[in-house]
Amino acid sequence: EQLAERLSALEAQLADVGSAKESIEQLIARIDDDSRRLLGETIETVRGHFRELFERVFGGGQADIVLEPGVDLLETSVEIVARPPGKEPRSISLLSGGEKTMTCVALLLAIFRSRPSPFCVLDEVDAALDEANVDRFVGVLRDFLSSTQFIVVTHSKKTMAAATTLYGVTMEESGVSKRVSVRFESAATSRAKAA
Template sequence: RVAAGVRADAETALVALATSLARAVVERDELARSRTGAEAELLEVRARVRAATAELDRLTDEVHRDEVARAEQRYRIEALEGRAAEEYGVDLATLLAEYGPAAAVPPTPQQVVAAETAGDPVPDPVPYDRAVQERRAAKAERDLATLGKVNPLALEEFAALEERHGFLATQLEDLKSTRRDLLTVVREVDERIHAVFAAAFADVQREFEGVFATLFPGGHGRLVLTEPDDLLATGIEVEARPPGKKVKRLSLLSGGERSLTAVALLVAIFRARPSPFYVLDEVEAALDDVNLGRLLTLVEQLRSTSQLIIITHQKRTMEIADALYGVSMRGDGITGVISQRLRELETA
């Protein structure tokens, strides 16, 4: 009986446990469904929050951009007002009233001049056209940039430059006048040089032929201009042909012949343009007796019009002198000068 009672109690407990377990399962399923619904609602709320956050960020960015744009627009308006006041000297109200879109645009000065030139009436003001006026303003700015910045000292600088220009113009005219005078003087000097040189050359050429014939009997010598058409740049060639020779160039003559030719040229110059006195330094050193005698004949001819100082070691030259001056060294090593007048002795 006890066992039966225990068994009955156990069965009752099992039934109650099964009932509790079934009820717990039902409650668990309900709770699971409730959790699933809550999670879905939570996901939906989070999605709406994210969307709202993104919309808030977008609206915040737009507000920030609008504020920046308004600040930039306000700064631009202030800058334009300042530029209008600084460059044009008018305030914003006057600028809008006289030059705003509501005001008619008068004709340009070029249009007025063209109408007056053609004899037509002056064009009437036209309504404001932003594109046209922007092109007109851009052209005016280009023209203004071409003119450059305004120089407040331009008048003073112009006056100074004008004075400087006048001074330089005067100096230039003086220089031109001086240049003309100098060219005239140069031309006159050139003409004088031409005349003097031509006359001197003709005289020397004539005398050279005579002197050469005296020093070289039977020979022929002459002076030739290398450029006869340009006397200022011409050279002079000496043609010498001693008797019995066909050569004319000085380089083909002997030493004595070249010396005599040079003496002939010097004597020709002396006779063409005489001088009060001459100094000859051993001009006959390389001459033989025959040529020396011919040279002394020329010296005798020159002494009739000029005084000659001749340095020589030739006795024949000393014999024709009026006075001799000898330089010798005495026994004590001191140089002494001895003089003697020969013509007075011969006269005595």
């Protein structure tokens, strides 16, 4: 009789575990479906913005976000393919330093356009750019100033000239750093008053 009760209790527990397993599997399937849908929508949105911004930063050309065909969206690899004006389409890894930078800037800003963020820190992203590309880079950043504040670490005078506020660190004597800041609107007003 004790064995029968024990067997009955174990069978009830087994049924509960089976039911819980089924519920969890259904929940995972729903989450996976939602994740696939949201990821697919996001990739398509970012893809559209990326294509547009790539053309803007390069003054032409084409770019795309390519997913591995025939693979579950949640497990696929993602490749960035770019064709700067006058060149063949290539994986981003085969581009020059400046082309990689501009492609990555276009991709980053495409993501920002899809999911705006109040600020973005860019650390010397313009280091590999020539003057013409620095101008394009700065121009594209200006398009985002209504929704995103950029903190850009740079050595480029052209990038610095585009800033509204400039913070710098100098070393006037060995081992002693000094912070300086200039608000360009205030500096322009001060110069106008002095004249």
